Amino acid sequence: MALTSAAGEDELVFLALGGLGEIGMNAYLYGFGPKRERQWLMVDLGITFPGESEPGVDVVLPDVQFIASEAERQRLAGIVITHAHEDHIGAVVELWPKLQVPVYATPFTVGMLRAKLAQFGGRLAVEIIEVPLGGRFTAGPFDVELVSMAHSIPETSGLILRTPAGTALHTSDWKLDPEPVIGPPTDTTKLAALGDEGIDALICDSTNALREGVSPSESKVGRSLAEIIKKATNRVAVTTFASNVGRIKAVAEAARASGRKLVIAGRALHRVIEVGRETGYLPEDMQYLDQQEFKYLDRSDVVVLLTGSQGEYRAAMARVAEGEHPDVQLAKGDLVIFSSRNIPGNEKAIGRIQNKLAEMGCDVLTDTEALVHVTGHPRRDELKELYGWVRPKVAIPMHGEARHLREHARLASAAGVPSVVTPLNGEMVRLAPGPAAVIDKVPTGRLFRDGRLIVPSDEGPVRERRKLSAVGIAVVSVALSRRGAMIGEADVAIDGVPFETEDGDAMEDVVLDAVDNTLESIPVARRKDHEMVREAIRRAVRAAIYEEWGKKPIVKVLLHVIDQAPTPRRPSPGDFE
Numbered sequence: 001m002a003l004t005s006a007a008g009e010d011e012l013v014f015l016a017l018g019g020l021g022e023i024g025m026n027a028y029l030y031g032f033g034p035k036r037e038r039q040w041l042m043v044d045l046g047i048t049f050p051g052e053s054e055p056g057v058d059v060v061l062p063d064v065q066f067i068a069s070e071a072e073r074q075r076l077a078g079i080v081i082t083h084a085h086e087d088h089i090g091a092v093v094e095l096w097p098k099l100q101v102p103v104y105a106t107p108f109t110v111g112m113l114r115a116k117l118a119q120f121g122g123r124l125a126v127e128i129i130e131v132p133l134g135g136r137f138t139a140g141p142f143d144v145e146l147v148s149m150a151h152s153i154p155e156t157s158g159l160i161l162r163t164p165a166g167t168a169l170h171t172s173d174w175k176l177d178p179e180p181v182i183g184p185p186t187d188t189t190k191l192a193a194l195g196d197e198g199i200d201a202l203i204c205d206s207t208n209a210l211r212e213g214v215s216p217s218e219s220k221v222g223r224s225l226a227e228i229i230k231k232a233t234n235r236v237a238v239t240t241f242a243s244n245v246g247r248i249k250a251v252a253e254a255a256r257a258s259g260r261k262l263v264i265a266g267r268a269l270h271r272v273i274e275v276g277r278e279t280g281y282l283p284e285d286m287q288y289l290d291q292q293e294f295k296y297l298d299r300s301d302v303v304v305l306l307t308g309s310q311g312e313y314r315a316a317m318a319r320v321a322e323g324e325h326p327d328v329q330l331a332k333g334d335l336v337i338f339s340s341r342n343i344p345g346n347e348k349a350i351g352r353i354q355n356k357l358a359e360m361g362c363d364v365l366t367d368t369e370a371l372v373h374v375t376g377h378p379r380r381d382e383l384k385e386l387y388g389w390v391r392p393k394v395a396i397p398m399h400g401e402a403r404h405l406r407e408h409a410r411l412a413s414a415a416g417v418p419s420v421v422t423p424l425n426g427e428m429v430r431l432a433p434g435p436a437a438v439i440d441k442v443p444t445g446r447l448f449r450d451g452r453l454i455v456p457s458d459e460g461p462v463r464e465r466r467k468l469s470a471v472g473i474a475v476v477s478v479a480l481s482r483r484g485a486m487i488g489e490a491d492v493a494i495d496g497v498p499f500e501t502e503d504g505d506a507m508e509d510v511v512l513d514a515v516d517n518t519l520e521s522i523p524v525a526r527r528k529d530h531e532m533v534r535e536a537i538r539r540a541v542r543a544a545i546y547e548e549w550g551k552k553p554i555v556k557v558l559l560h561v562i563d564q565a566p567t568p569r570r571p572s573p574g575d576f577e
């Protein structure tokens, strides 16, 4: 049976360029039309953070070469951003020049995007189309309707995508929170109505597919924070994700209720508070002080809210823990609340900061000891509830690592979904008309932002850097005459390699001996083969260092071939005029 449908038939397809098999770097495409004339709509364009094996990388971006190709880009109707978390919006500014299509988003998300563009120097004329909460618009052949979802940032929107070939619901990140601190709860009425209307495919958040039950409400965290802060006797410091406007509001309210002043430390928080006030999620007259005021406040009179809940070494919390913050100092008996979860990969950095604070005598409180954070993603009972309302024919788990996707797929089948597909990034799935199946594969990958440049992940400089970090480098410089005689002495520089052998000899001498011996072993006449000479020296140096150290460093050989210098002329007095 051929899996592809007839070339002329309209179909609705789904394709992830990032976001499947990982939590981060969300970049999804929906396609409509006959095979060779598919029109596309992109949903989200986010980043992910580098792992420990990616030294020096600032952020990781999805490789969008498939949709950025001339042929496909012509048929891309736009990019819809579901919410302003970095894993959904973070790559828009950098990758937009490759795509140059309108960006659709709700007011808060637009505010966050504009703040990013301003940081970028305002050089980019991104066409932004603001859509109201729950609004409906047309982009190419797609009739797009937003569904408000509760999450940990304002205005998260699921998308109902209606096309003549079929309808899909893309949930984005969501949870069922009857009492979110800000914004509307998840629009369950619209979701139930959609189920009655009938839909083909549900593409849904898998982050908490391994966790039983229901995620607690954001307002419970607010009440818990208020109680904890009320009981505190000395300073209270709270760190959280800067984008969590609801949490910012809860901390502000808790501070006010306990008669304390709120101090804000960290640029990202100031930026979010500004956008939150402009869009009405934080009160226009929200009372807070800048960090310079901190030192004038009495110990029992302050709540300071800081950036850096993930252990980011340049953020406010890390600098406070190191005792290096210009304005905020904590001392024995102060309370520090990590109102956040540890994003996998950041545990060590966070642990280091928490221990530094403990060494200072601060009490550190995290979500393992108290209700100071809740997830923004649906647990299993919430997922089941959604499947009950929507009753799709096809389910595709997204926004999860392999284990989450697999468990979510099982849950969807158990919930009665007839067809559950678990594609990987790059695998194109036909959603409708049925049966759902993987029908094509396109190239995907990761790009690294490395300083001011974007570099490839596989063959780029980071691979070499990883190796450097483990074994160091030895650079050897040798000069030969055209005839093959060595001119002067070889020179060597080593970095990240031990300086001395076990016997106390200089490693540089070990290298120089290896160079001399190798050259001696090559007859002068054969030294015209420069590539051979270079490789022979490289191997010999590597082997000599290995012999002493037990590790093989990166070895680079610079071979200079020099025309025999003319016999020096005696200087004459005229040379010095």
Ligand SMILES: [Zn+2]
Binding pocket: 083, 085, 151, 173, 376
């Ligand atoms: Zn999110």
Ligand SMILES: [Zn+2]
Binding pocket: 024, 026, 085, 087, 088, 173, 399
């Ligand atoms: Zn997300």
